[in-house]
Amino acid sequence: MNDDSLLDLEFEIIGGDFNQAGRVSTRLKSILKEVGFNPQVVRRVAISTYEAEMNVVMYARRGVLRFKASPQRISIVIEDEGQGIENIEMAMKEGYSTATDEMREMGFGAGMGLPNIKRNSDRFEITSEIGKGTRLKVTIIAGDGTRS
Amino acid sequence: MVSKGETVETNKKSETALVVLTLREVKEILNCEVLVGEAQLGMEIWGACAADLMSDVLAFSIPDSLLLTGLVNAQSVRTADVAEVKALVYIRGKKPDAGALQLAQEKGIPVLASNFTMYEACGRLYLRGLKSAATIVSKNE
Numbered sequence: 001m002n003d004d005s006l007l008d009l010e011f012e013i014i015g016g017d018f019n020q021a022g023r024v025s026t027r028l029k030s031i032l033k034e035v036g037f038n039p040q041v042v043r044r045v046a047i048s049t050y051e052a053e054m055n056v057v058m059y060a061r062r063g064v065l066r067f068k069a070s071p072q073r074i075s076i077v078i079e080d081e082g083q084g085i086e087n088i089e090m091a092m093k094e095g096y097s098t099a100t101d102e103m104r105e106m107g108f109g110a111g112m113g114l115p116n117i118k119r120n121s122d123r124f125e126i127t128s129e130i131g132k133g134t135r136l137k138v139t140i141i142a143g144d145g146t147r148s
Numbered sequence: 149m150v151s152k153g154e155t156v157e158t159n160k161k162s163e164t165a166l167v168v169l170t171l172r173e174v175k176e177i178l179n180c181e182v183l184v185g186e187a188q189l190g191m192e193i194w195g196a197c198a199a200d201l202m203s204d205v206l207a208f209s210i211p212d213s214l215l216l217t218g219l220v221n222a223q224s225v226r227t228a229d230v231a232e233v234k235a236l237v238y239i240r241g242k243k244p245d246a247g248a249l250q251l252a253q254e255k256g257i258p259v260l261a262s263n264f265t266m267y268e269a270c271g272r273l274y275l276r277g278l279k280s281a282a283t284i285v286s287k288n289e
Binding site for chain 1: 200201202203204206207211219221222223224226227229230231232247
């Protein structure tokens with residue numbers, strides 16, 4: 001952790017718990033607002049982490065979201081233990097989905113999650129192993145950082 | 149009498165002008181019941197997004213816009229909160245469940261309910277000049 005680190009946080013996400021889904025990302029959003037990050041940056045972080053959190057809830061047993069922020073750069077790593085993604089290239093296509101009816105009833109599973117995360121990030125890295133889980137790293141440049 | 153040229157000019161203006169409605173006007177246009185946020189009806193709405201798929205809302209909404217949806221669970225409110233959507237209208241006589249209402253109260257997001265179908269609700273707002281959030285997003289990109 002370097003000197004200008006503002007935040008270094010870790011949250012647990014429980015798979016299958018649809019009632020709690022979204023709590024981590026909305027909590028993170030409140031923290032970023034309080035710290036005073038640019039509202040557009042806050043919105044991009046909130047959307048990315050919400051989609052990622054929903055993916056863990058829908059497809060994994062559990063997951064961890066690690067969040068680090070300096071005034072210039074935000075780094076989010078979401079690692080889960082779950083079924084993994086069979087075909088990442090397909091999963092990145094808008095509209096491609098392996099969601100169940102239950103997931104769709106929640107308003108998710110339309111095949112927009114990963115593309116939405118990528119659209120809101122400056123750097124997007126994903127690796128996955130079938131039967132083990134998925135690791136997603138998102139970097140968002142905070143521009144001129146926090147508001148003075 | 150309006151000449152042909154003047155009519156074209158008027159249309160051009162209506163295409164570019166950004167219409168802002170208050171939530172009170174939205175309530176009247178859609179004949180809504182206010183379930184949360186009676187005191188917030190003076191707020192300004194800059195655009196609208198209509199979807200039952202929350203990822204579409206995350207992709208195509210803008211801050212300070214209105215979300216029209218038929219999804220009644222808490223994820224509709226959480227999505228509104230994440231995307232900075234200012235107010236929610238549930239359509240087709242649908243009412244949000246208890247979890248959604250409680251979350252809306254906690255987050256201070258007004259919730260309205262209309263008996264119009266999604267199609268008619270959107271049409272009525274569009275006729276009054278409220279732009280699609282997606283149009284505003286693409287113009288800003």
